[in-house]
Amino acid sequence: MKKFYIKSLGCKTNQTEGQIIAQILSEKGYINVKDKKDADIYILNSCTVTAHSDNQVLYLFKQIKKIKPEIKTILTGCCAQTMDNTKLSVDLILGNDEKLNIDKYIDFIEQKEKHVFAKDIFEQKAFQTKFLYRTSSTRPYVKIQDGCNNRCSYCLIPYARGNSRSETIDNIIEQINIHVKNNRKEIVLTGIHIGQWGAEYKKSLVDLLKEIEKTDILRYRLGSLYINEIDDELFSFLVQSKKFCPHFHLSLQSLCDKTLKNMNRFYTKKEALEAIEKIQNSFDLPFIGADIITGFPGETDEDFLETKEALLNSKISYIHSFPYSKRKGTRAYSMNNQVLEHIKKQRTKELIELTKKLHKDFLLKNKNKKRTVLYEKKGKNGLYSGVSENYIKVYKKSDKNLQNTYETVNMSVFEELF
Secondary structure (H helix, E strand, O other): OOEEEEEEOOOHHHHHHHHHHHHHHHHOOOEEOOOHHHOOEEEEEEOOOOHHHHHHHHHHHHHHHHHOOOOEEEEEEHHHHHOOHHHOOOOEEEOOOHHHHHHHOHHHHHOOOOEEEOOOHHHOOOOOOOOOOOOOOOOOEEEOEEOOOOOOOOOOHHHHHOOOEEOOHHHHHHHHHHHHHOOOOEEEEEOOOHHHOOHHHOOOHHHHHHHHOOOOOOEEEEOOEOHHHOOHHHHHHHHHOOOEOOEEEEEEEOOOHHHHHHHOOOOOHHHHHHHHHHHHHHOOOOEEEEEEEEOOOOOOHHHHHHHHHHHHHHOOOEEEEEEOOOOOOOHHHHOOOOOOHHHHHHHHHHHHHHHHHHHHHHHHHHOOOEEEEEEEEEOOOOEEEEEEOOOOEEEEEOOOOOOOOEEEEEHHHOHHHO
């Protein structure tokens, strides 16, 4: 039987889709191997969020062909949707819509010439439902939405994913029930822009969460949210919820009004800081993470310092910072006053140092607090890793099998955290 190896890059949505691809091929009789050297088919489920992501695709295909020249290769994911495929020496290219029907196309790899199946993603009007019946993840991701209706000036993703499309409540609940049946205790709702879920049904995210609360899942988390999407209705619901984990990941990108406007974001620094303060005052030490782009075109030293100081004063828990990457086809690509690469990298380095301080401060506030930890897996170091409801990662040595079990602990036990 044919053996395949799949590597998924990028976001959690892409990771989930990679699991579905593996499931489809396994059901067709292919064997999923863990070592690419053992594979007959190499599948790269790609990301295109930065130029580095594109370069990684080229590198990985060059690497696998060097290791195993006769291997058949498939490119799918966001790069397959946006990259000039004439640059790629692969056997089969599948767009983001086609990849979830990989069983209909995989036989084309046996032909000598390259085949490309990647239709205009904006033609896709409906969410493509595919259930994941088995996963090794203790906290599986549930894809509830795809695409994005925003057009941030730096972002290529809408051109790889299309416009926003929502999964139905019934199908989402069915997927959650499958995970519950498989003894999963926590799920994470994911998508390209989950705050836009339900728009075509004249519904909001709260309508979905109300139904999730009725299931037997013990707790759930939300993927990335725009700050202006946490409206009063959603906020009030989350505060009262018994299953929501107080873990927020905010798509901020900047805390400088000039930069936010140039990015085509629809909120201000003041609104963002007020929302962060409201979250902190309403939950018991919530984890608040944020994405920040450094070196956006036109960002001066003063603009960056404004963002940095605002982040410090906000006392959030974590910053995921990365340098702006030019993406051809976006408005920012041709903007004036592009920031030099070494300046972007230096600003990113400064935010990495800042996040060390912010995260340490967050952990210290949790010392001596009781938290409920869900253990996930045993690492090579012999320790079980787990996460608390407010996303503190802990490690514990035990002779018992702790995987997929809950434990309420005093956080002072984990002295290495502090």
